[in-house]
Amino acid sequence: MSIAKRRLSPEASRGMALAAARDLLIESGPQSVTLKAVAGRIGRTHANLLHHFGSASGLQKALAAYLSDEVCGVIAQAIMKTRSGEGTVRDIVDLTFDAFDKQGAAALWSWMMLTGNEDALDPIVDAIHALVDDIGEGGHEDHEMHEDTLALVLMALGDALIGERLSGSLDLARNSARDMAERQLGHALERWQQEHEA
């Protein structure tokens, strides 16, 4: 009696579902990422998602890993370009801030905190750690660099959540936080440079 649709490979099916979940997260927030909504976006049923991900929290974990790779990949690429002289410090800042804002990392983190799904945070932390390894690849990985990275990520996350409302209330430009982060990171990079020469 059922009208089964075209069969996809498990990988393809999971990939479409995760992309749809990411879009839903960015557009409408974590609460809108339900099995029914995600399934509807890719023309499937919620039972189908349960088949592929096992449970709703399984989908959450998979989405966290998916988003982390995507986000950190973009940022790592920008850092590489900067190191080779092709990009600017501002590029790193913008990409990091965009990752949390437009790419949904901030919304995801809120969701994980809300649902108390701590396991799902692991892939994000791992991805950021890998990102730091990338930055310090030139054999230069010290305490201060880790601190500056922490500051950059914290400000990016905070800005994604309340930047718009708060900067407006304080009569500041929307990109004030990015400007500050750029100045800070610029100083940090100069410092690293000097230490590297010494």
Add this chain to the structure above:
Amino acid sequence: MSIAKRRLSPEASRGMALAAARDLLIESGPQSVTLKAVAGRIGRTHANLLHHFGSASGLQKALAAYLSDEVCGVIAQAIMKTRSGEGTVRDIVDLTFDAFDKQGAAALWSWMMLTGNEDALDPIVDAIHALVDDIGEGGHEDHEMHEDTLALVLMALGDALIGERLSGSLDLARNSARDMAERQLGHALERWQQEHEA
């Protein structure tokens, strides 16, 4: 057939409910702040909360206003002490960070973002704005001070959400973000001082 409990004034009832909601928010996250859970904490029924707050989102808004006043009141007090020489810069930083972490402001903001209840954010923004007015009360309210305030709040929010996980992953002390904020705010205060004298 009903065993009606002792009648409280609407104000007392609302106050107990809001305190219980705050505790629940801090202990178990936004998702645990339901009508049933809050009512259970104060020995009432969920219908009673609907009677006092009109709806679930009415409770959310009331909680936002309640938390904002509480949090910003504490911070404003610390700033006053610092201005009069009784407190340190570190006190301001610690109180701000605690407000978002231990007092639940970060969880509240995540909740508002999650539920898309933008109206509920108004009292928080207003409270922070009032806080800035307090800081600049000595007739000293300029662009840079607003920027430094923004940076402090953003880092406090980010640290409350991911500070523990991230600092651990980067082999940093849990209070690294607070140390950085303290240094930044210290420099800013010195700068204000110099400009004030000039």
Add this chain to the structure above:
DNA sequence: TTTGCTATTGACATTTATGTAAGTAACCTT
């Protein structure tokens, strides 16, 4: 073509949060 595997579906069950309505009883006023 036939057979096996499994992606996919529809129907049902469960849980939980929110909301409505009517009745009960506590407290204040007169």
Add this chain to the structure above:
DNA sequence: AAGGTTACTTACATAAATGTCAATAGCAAA
């Protein structure tokens, strides 16, 4: 002490999210 106001409760209704299970059917291999 009587009566009115309303805080409070129980019972019911509704909607949405998650999960289970058997049945169907697409696709590849034999």
